[in-house]
Amino acid sequence: MTQALCTSFKIEMLKAQHNFAAAGHVFKIALFKAAKVLNAGTTVYNGTDEVGASGTYSAGGFQLTNVDPSADGTTGMVTFSGNPQWTGVTFTDCTQALIYNTNGGSNRAVAVLDFGGNQAVTAGTFTINLPSATATTALLRFI
Amino acid sequence: MSLVNTIAGEIPDTDLETTTLEKDSGDTIVMSREWKYKGADPALAEHVGQVVRRDCWVTMKTGISLAGAAEL
Numbered sequence: 001m002t003q004a005l006c007t008s009f010k011i012e013m014l015k016a017q018h019n020f021a022a023a024g025h026v027f028k029i030a031l032f033k034a035a036k037v038l039n040a041g042t043t044v045y046n047g048t049d050e051v052g053a054s055g056t057y058s059a060g061g062f063q064l065t066n067v068d069p070s071a072d073g074t075t076g077m078v079t080f081s082g083n084p085q086w087t088g089v090t091f092t093d094c095t096q097a098l099i100y101n102t103n104g105g106s107n108r109a110v111a112v113l114d115f116g117g118n119q120a121v122t123a124g125t126f127t128i129n130l131p132s133a134t135a136t137t138a139l140l141r142f143i
Numbered sequence: 144m145s146l147v148n149t150i151a152g153e154i155p156d157t158d159l160e161t162t163t164l165e166k167d168s169g170d171t172i173v174m175s176r177e178w179k180y181k182g183a184d185p186a187l188a189e190h191v192g193q194v195v196r197r198d199c200w201v202t203m204k205t206g207i208s209l210a211g212a213a214e215l
Contacts (some may be wrong), residue, residue, distance in 0.1 A: 117168060
C-alpha cells in the first residue's frame with residue numbers, strides 16, 4: 001500500500017463537505033492491520049481489521065486537534081496540533097492509518113498513511129509524529 | 144533506579160536490557176525501543192530474555208500532496 005489522498009475526499013472538498021478550521025469538523029485517525037485494504041479508493045472509515053482496543057486505544061482511534069489551514073507560498077496546508085499517541089497499548093500488527101471526518105456520523109475518508117511495514121507495540125506507547133507544516137512536508141498539501 | 148511499566152507489571156530498569164532500533168522506510172522513519180527482562184525474580188522467570196515492553200514512534204517525513212494542475 002502507499003500513502004494516498006482518498007479520491008472521494010477530493011470530490012467532497014469541491015462540495016465543501018470537509019472543514020479543517022480550528023472550529024470545524026472533528027477528524028480522527030484510526031490504526032489498521034495489514035489485512036485492511038486502504039488506498040485512494042477508500043471512501044469511509046469502518047472498523048473491520050482495525051487494531052484491537054488496548055491501553056488508551058479504542059475503536060475509531062484518536063481525535064485530532066484542528067489547526068486553521070494556512071499557506072506557505074502558494075501551497076495550502078492542513079495539519080493538526082499535537083501528535084497522535086496511545087499509551088499502554090499492545091499491537092502485534094499495525095501497518096497503516098486512516099484519517100477521516102466524523103462530521104454528522106459520515107466518517108468520510110480523507111487520507112491513508114503507510115507506516116512502511118508492520119509495527120508492533122508491547123505494553124508500550126505508540127506515537128505518530130506528524131510532519132512539519134511547510135510547503136514541502138505538511139500533512140495535506142494543496143499545491 | 145526507576146520502574147518501567149511492562150506486560151509483567153512494574154519492573155526496575157536495572158532488571159531490563161534496552162535496545163533502540165531505527166528503520167528508514169522512505170516516507171517514514173520508525174524508531175522502536177524494546178525492554179527485555181534480565182532479572183532474577185523467580186516470579187518473573189517466564190519473562191527472562193523476553194520483550195516485556197516495546198514502544199514505537201512513526202515519524203512521517205512528508206505528508207500527502209494534491210498536486211497542482213498545469214499552469215494556465
